[in-house]
Amino acid sequence: xxxxxxxxxxxGAVTLGALTALAGALFLLLTLPFVNRPCVRVAAARxxxxxxxxxxxDTTTLDALGGLDTRPARYLAARVPAGVLGxxxxxxxxxxxxxxxxxxWAWARDEPFDGMSRxxxxxxxxxxxxxxxxxxxxxxxxxxxALERRLAGRMLGPDRTEMLERRIAELAESRAGIVAAVxxxxxxxxxxxxxxxxxxxxxxxMLIGRSRRGRPExxxxxxxxxxxxxxxxxxxxxxxxxxxxxxxGLGEALAGVAERAGVPVTVVCDxxxxxxxxxxxxxxxxxxxxxxxxxxxxxxxxxxxxIRQEEDRVxxxxxxxxxxxxxxxxxxxxxxxxxxAALDGVFDVVSPPGGPTEVTAVLPCx
Numbered sequence: 001x002x003x004x005x006x007x008x009x010x011x012g013a014v015t016l017g018a019l020t021a022l023a024g025a026l027f028l029l030l031t032l033p034f035v036n037r038p039c040v041r042v043a044a045a046r047x048x049x050x051x052x053x054x055x056x057x058d059t060t061t062l063d064a065l066g067g068l069d070t071r072p073a074r075y076l077a078a079r080v081p082a083g084v085l086g087x088x089x090x091x092x093x094x095x096x097x098x099x100x101x102x103x104x105w106a107w108a109r110d111e112p113f114d115g116m117s118r119x120x121x122x123x124x125x126x127x128x129x130x131x132x133x134x135x136x137x138x139x140x141x142x143x144x145x146a147l148e149r150r151l152a153g154r155m156l157g158p159d160r161t162e163m164l165e166r167r168i169a170e171l172a173e174s175r176a177g178i179v180a181a182v183x184x185x186x187x188x189x190x191x192x193x194x195x196x197x198x199x200x201x202x203x204x205x206m207l208i209g210r211s212r213r214g215r216p217e218x219x220x221x222x223x224x225x226x227x228x229x230x231x232x233x234x235x236x237x238x239x240x241x242x243x244x245x246x247x248x249g250l251g252e253a254l255a256g257v258a259e260r261a262g263v264p265v266t267v268v269c270d271x272x273x274x275x276x277x278x279x280x281x282x283x284x285x286x287x288x289x290x291x292x293x294x295x296x297x298x299x300x301x302x303x304x305x306x307i308r309q310e311e312d313r314v315x316x317x318x319x320x321x322x323x324x325x326x327x328x329x330x331x332x333x334x335x336x337x338x339x340x341a342a343l344d345g346v347f348d349v350v351s352p353p354g355g356p357t358e359v360t361a362v363l364p365c366x
Contacts, residue, residue: 007138010145011093013054014086017148020051021083024076041068048072048156051079055149062156075155079148086144093137100130250280254305257288263295265303275314279363282339283307283316286347289332290318290359298322298357309365316361324355336361 024047031040049065064071103126106113116122245253251269258265274280287305294300300322308315326333328349340347340361351357
């Protein structure tokens with residue numbers, strides 16, 4: 001059913017394209033003397049945008065549709081032959097379908113068609129020939145549709161030099177973001193070690209010293225301090241890199257995050273297999289940071305984590321029922337955004353005042 005629906009969409013797009021090709025040719029003929037006027041260029045861009053929507057292209061990636069570029073007019077001229085070819089394919093399909101219906105109707109009533117009476121060899125000949133012609137015509141329709149999409153992308157989209165320049169700029173920005181994120185994480189770890197673990201170890205040393213001077217009752221307190229120091233050290237180590245990812249996988253590692261969260265956390269990890277390590281690591285840190293923020297700053301009572309994979313992308317969603325107001329520009333969330341951007345992913349935070357908060361990340365696996 002899905003294939004048939006897609007086929008009907010292609011047939012409709014090619015049929016409409018044949019009509020708009022004629023309309024585009026008429027527009028170009030009427031406006032040819034005024035082609036350099038801004039109003040004509042704007043009208044050509046609007047017609048080209050309609051063609052892009054007909055072909056189900058993302059118009060935001062076609063930069064020729066904005067401004068007063070001359071490329072839309074050139075595209076309208078270049079697509080006229082493709083539109084005419086598509087119209088011929090549709091016409092052949094209609095003629096073939098009509099001929100097949102007439103033959104079937106005549107032979108079903110045991111009447112001759114064009115002087116040909118029904119016989120088994122003739123029926124087989126017509127069926128085989130009709131199937132071959134239908135296959136060729138449908139292939140032509142698909143080919144015309146693909147040609148039009150490629151033509152629109154080539155003539156209306158950025159040229160290869162511009163794409164390379166944009167990619168270089170994106171890589172430079174993401175590299176700078178990674179460096180900033182690493183430096184920010186190092187500062188966080190240093191603060192955790194200095195303000196938490198180091199002070200706890202100093203207190204532990206003092207307790208042990210006092211117990212050695214005749215205060216054995218302090219040994220129990222020293223033991224508790226040592227246990228707490230080990231817990232904090234383990235938390236810092238997991239923040240640097242979750243070693244459980246290597247052996248346990250993403251689902252089990254996130255189960256550990258849920259256990260340490262301090263609030264009820266449900267984790268639904270639906271992955272057909274293990275994604276690349278960089279994707280697993282990024283997904284882990286997105287969930288870990290979002291859960292930590294929900295527990296410490298949003299007063300959440302429930303956090304839900306959903307991870308699924310569709311084709312070559314991993315979708316991560318963390319939602320909570322907290323007070324909201326999370327700022328994407330904050331240190332932790334901005335670091336996550338840079339980490340996701342380094343993988344060519346998409347990171348988004350929706351957190352209106354009063355809640356709820358939803359953190360999403362889309363990570364490509366290819």
